[in-house]
Amino acid sequence: MPTPVSERVQKRRSALRAAGLRPVQIWVPDTRRRGFAEECRRQSRVVARADAADHDLDVFMDAALADLGEADT
Template sequence: MSGAMRVQKHRAQLRAAGLRPIQIWVPDTRRPGFAEECRRQSLSLRDDPQEREVGEWLEQVADHEGWE
């Protein structure tokens, strides 16, 4: 069986299981300047009271069970 046929069969099985393919676009983390922009945005929120409140809430509701 050719590679293309195996892929086609696999995709058919996934569709039969109720799944569908999608394509998403995400930021390119390898792009020059990406890390610097992340840092800039993080620093801009560092002293934001709303951001602190959301962070504290996330800590309270996070499910850590089973994590090491």
């Protein structure tokens, strides 16, 4: 007879705790909520404008990309 789901879950959680882990709960936006996509677009536009206004960002990103290229060689 198969082990009930609740027992398997408890066994798995106990094993994770024994490995030094602990559970956490986080709350994230509900992507199904009305207006979610528009809010994502709004925030993306705000970030894009901030990036466009930050002239040092291009220099920083180019330097970071160059560092990545050096790590591969």
